[in-house]
Amino acid sequence: MDDASTRTLPAGGGAAPPRRSAGRGLHRFANPGRFLRLSGRILPWLTGAALAVLAVGLPWALVFSPADWQQGETVRLLYIHVPMAWLAMGGYLGLAIGSAIALVWRHPLADLACRELSPVGAAVTALCLATGSLWGKPMWGTWWVWDARLTSVLVLFFLWLGHAALVRAFDDAERGARMGAILALIGVVNLPVVKFSVDWWNTLHQPASVTRINAPAMHVDILYPLLACALGFTLAFAALVLARTRAAVMERRIRALQVAAARRADA
């Protein structure tokens, strides 16, 4: 059975070791068997590190850090809102890089990773918008305004959702992946708009506190728990996407085995 299934699998789809033990450049990692072995070894460590950092960072941020002199306890929304905003943008940059690799080098794993990345990206962007809205009502006096920052993040959310829907909208998975990659790359123009909207135009949203050229305009007692939360959420995000990609590779492999079995039954 093993013999027959590996022969009928698409190139590189089997568990058999690659013909050339060390391929060139990126194609070294295109082999799903190698990816499954490597990611299987990394994933427990990544998950453990994410849980450990969050176990320290979240209580530090939500309980033990001081309130803000002016915002009071509402400042604690920052510890969720800001990491989610960074992940929404950093994750999108990852999606764009993965899409470029998929389009130029026809890398099948990049397609799968992008497909599994976008629902998680949409979720963190939704959390960023929701926590921002909850903060805005008591602080600004409104849930939502159409200023440049808020609007461009909403566009980013729609790009994530659009990508997740588009790659799943075609019967031919490869065609869907290509359309999604093109959408993701077009959407990249939105990233600098999100980042610099607070500098280029008057907005209700405040300018950057941490990622700016001068010293962060945030006291270290607030800054350090924020950085801990950001690291923890980033590790958790990476672990989630890696686990989803692994599941997708295995799913594809099961499908290939089923096709092979059906073909054998036919013959």
Add this chain to the structure above:
Amino acid sequence: MTRKRRRMWLLLLCGLGLGTATALTLTAFQDNLVFFRSPSDILGGVQAVPPERAFRLGGLVEQGSLERATGADGRPAARFRVTDGAHAIPVTYAGVLPDLFREGQGVVTLGRLGPDGVFRASEVLARHDETYMPPEVADALKRAGHWNPQGGAAPPAATWNTLDPGRAAGPPGPRS
């Protein structure tokens, strides 16, 4: 030229075209993308607003300009001046002000500029700045005479953002 390389150049060219188009569009819409106008935009004649057209006016609440009162219908009312340093515009507003509202704080108000030069606001939003500090640090800065929140934004972060609370309270040392 291999197909891979051709695809890469195609991608780069498309990206360049798209980026240029976006930059040009955003530059063209520059004036429409601002969320609010400053008093200098209005009084300095940079952006003339037709009379009785609603727009958003933003700036800092001028120190010592806030007067709270109760309107004829029993609702709270407020008069204050919005300034950006160079120019100031008087504003009237009937309604509850947001929690963050105080003198020296950024605000964005929506309303119309009357012929008498008074801006009648129908909505007042407080604008938060990018400074975050615990109450003890804010108190220490105020006690040391280093910062008066009514006078505007906090001093540069480098003078107070330090692990040593004693240094934050004192005047900026020779190191800063």
